[in-house]
Amino acid sequence: MQSLEEIVPAASNNINTKFIVLEKGRIALEGKQKMCLALVADETAAVHFQMWGDECDAFETGDIIRLENSIFSYNRNNLLLRAGKRGKAEKVGEFTMAFVETPNMSEIRWVPDPSNSKIYVPEAVISPCSRVFPPMH
Amino acid sequence: MTTNLTARGTYEAENPIEISLREDFEFLKPQLSPPFPLTVLLTQEEYFNLNKALIFGILTQPHLVKLHIKHLHAIITDGYKSFTCILVNIVNELYAKLIDSVKIQLIWVTKEMVDVLAIGFDELLVALLRQCLNGDFSEGNLWLCLEMVTLFLTFWDCLLDEEPLVLTKALYVFLRLLADHCRVSSNVVIYALKRMEVEFCVLLLRERFSLCLNIGRDLIRLLQDLVHVPEFKGILKDFLLNPKQFRADGFGDISQVYRTKTPNIVPRWAVIGWLLKSCKKSYVEANLKLALFYDWLFFDENTDNVMNIEPAILLMVNSIPKYMEVTHTLLEFLLIVVDNYDIERKDIIIKGVSRALSTLVKKGVIGSLDVLIRCDIISKILREMLGKLVIGHVG
Numbered sequence: 001m002q003s004l005e006e007i008v009p010a011a012s013n014n015i016n017t018k019f020i021v022l023e024k025g026r027i028a029l030e031g032k033q034k035m036c037l038a039l040v041a042d043e044t045a046a047v048h049f050q051m052w053g054d055e056c057d058a059f060e061t062g063d064i065i066r067l068e069n070s071i072f073s074y075n076r077n078n079l080l081l082r083a084g085k086r087g088k089a090e091k092v093g094e095f096t097m098a099f100v101e102t103p104n105m106s107e108i109r110w111v112p113d114p115s116n117s118k119i120y121v122p123e124a125v126i127s128p129c130s131r132v133f134p135p136m137h
Numbered sequence: 138m139t140t141n142l143t144a145r146g147t148y149e150a151e152n153p154i155e156i157s158l159r160e161d162f163e164f165l166k167p168q169l170s171p172p173f174p175l176t177v178l179l180t181q182e183e184y185f186n187l188n189k190a191l192i193f194g195i196l197t198q199p200h201l202v203k204l205h206i207k208h209l210h211a212i213i214t215d216g217y218k219s220f221t222c223i224l225v226n227i228v229n230e231l232y233a234k235l236i237d238s239v240k241i242q243l244i245w246v247t248k249e250m251v252d253v254l255a256i257g258f259d260e261l262l263v264a265l266l267r268q269c270l271n272g273d274f275s276e277g278n279l280w281l282c283l284e285m286v287t288l289f290l291t292f293w294d295c296l297l298d299e300e301p302l303v304l305t306k307a308l309y310v311f312l313r314l315l316a317d318h319c320r321v322s323s324n325v326v327i328y329a330l331k332r333m334e335v336e337f338c339v340l341l342l343r344e345r346f347s348l349c350l351n352i353g354r355d356l357i358r359l360l361q362d363l364v365h366v367p368e369f370k371g372i373l374k375d376f377l378l379n380p381k382q383f384r385a386d387g388f389g390d391i392s393q394v395y396r397t398k399t400p401n402i403v404p405r406w407a408v409i410g411w412l413l414k415s416c417k418k419s420y421v422e423a424n425l426k427l428a429l430f431y432d433w434l435f436f437d438e439n440t441d442n443v444m445n446i447e448p449a450i451l452l453m454v455n456s457i458p459k460y461m462e463v464t465h466t467l468l469e470f471l472l473i474v475v476d477n478y479d480i481e482r483k484d485i486i487i488k489g490v491s492r493a494l495s496t497l498v499k500k501g502v503i504g505s506l507d508v509l510i511r512c513d514i515i516s517k518i519l520r521e522m523l524g525k526l527v528i529g530h531v532g
Binding site: 054055058059066089090091092136 | 146147148149150417418419
């Protein structure tokens with residue numbers, strides 16, 4: 001199980017983690033599939049999580065979700081965490097979980113590692129908090 | 138045959154308690170049917186796991202329940218303490234999600250535990266009473282209420298001898314439930330349930346009033362909600378006119394009940410603090426704070442009640458030091474409102490808040506305003522501004 005601050009963009013379904021849903025965006029249609037962006041976080045970091053199909057209705061704000069074999073990658077220039085076709089998202093609890101809103105792993109600019117172009121490394125913080133779901137205060 | 142305890146949504150992971158119970162059940166399955174060994178020597182862990190396996194068996198295999206319970210009685214060496222402890226955990230963590238057949242088995246085994254006077258059966262009953270919900274007229278909830286009131290009437294003598302305090306707790310629950318169940322008259326199920334709840338409550342009030350006194354003054358409030366039920370009307374009347382009839386030591390007058398505080402009720406300020414921390418939108422939070430302080434702004438001890446201004450001060454004072462941000466944000470809000478709510482009529486507001494503060498001290502809600510004014514972890518500027526407000530003028 002990884003904490004959110006440890007996740008790095010990659011083209012593989014290798015992320016196992018757990019987080020709480022802080023905020024859900026509007027459900028939209030992408031092609032024929034439902035899609036919904038959410039702000040999620042654990043005690044180390046926040047990230048944008050993309051729900052797909054029935055997940056959009058199954059998960060609510062306050063749900064604690066466990067992700068298995070999921071992927072953190074770019075989708076139309078947005079860096080998102082999602083279960084993906086080979087991964088699994090499951091509700092394991094609700095309401096009580098410590099979290100932070102900074103850093104947001106989706107709001108970091110990542111560049112290929114000069115010594116190994118297959119690995120991404122953080123280059124700069126674009127925004128300390130989510131720009132899609134700005135904090136209240 | 139079902140092998141699940143709970144019903145689960147599509148994207149819902151299985152509960153770890155259920156997984157662990159099933160694992161022990163599957164692992165120990167060969168030992169759960171005869172022939173049983175004549176002597177059993179188990180380590181503590183093996184003993185606990187066998188308890189878990191038997192619980193899973195009892196809850197999911199109604200057709201084998203006699204076998205499992207006989208097995209259980211034979212292996213017990215701790216007065217059923219582990220067994221009831223696991224059951225309490227299931228009730229607290231899973232009850233709402235349990236499938237109906239499992240709930241039926243759960244109540245059955247609960248009666249069995251009362252019957253053998255298992256250690257901890259009272260906690261099990263209290264846990265189940267907590268699941269009898271107010272304002273819930275669903276079939277499942279009414280069923281549980283009926284099962285529980287039946288249980289309390291059936292085991293009346295035994296509960297009275299062994300764990301009389303659990304009767305007091307049941308009385309509190311059933312009086313509250315009756316306020317719901319008396320509102321619906323057309324439903325046959327609710328009518329029958331209501332009659333049994335009345336029977337239980339009247340029995341305890343009439344026969345064992347000393348136990349009822351443990352509830353404190355809330356008892357009177359609950360009974361007043363039910364004054365339209367003839368039995369309770371009669372009891373209230375006797376409280377006033379015929380208190381000796383209750384044969385409770387030291388009970389001579391209703392005022393003695395008034396003076397007894399009802400324990401363990403969450404105070405208003407704590408609930409408001411929780412609501413405040415749950416606000417997601419800043420304007421909602423601001424509205425809540427204004428509502429909390431509104432009576433402060435125009436307070437007049439001759440016409441206003443100290444109860445209306447009490448939650449805000451208690452929330453500020455009791456949040457020190459663990460929730461300092463609550464104290465800070467409230468105090469800051471109050472000072473900003475005093476300055477800005479109605480600039481033209483600021484003098485009225487200063488007077489109101491100043492009177493509110495002095496009334497809170499005078500009535501003993503807080504010992505002194507020093508808890509705020511001399512509190513080092515509150516910013517100095519806020520403390521100075523508050524100090525000026527206390528004497529009724531703000532610069």
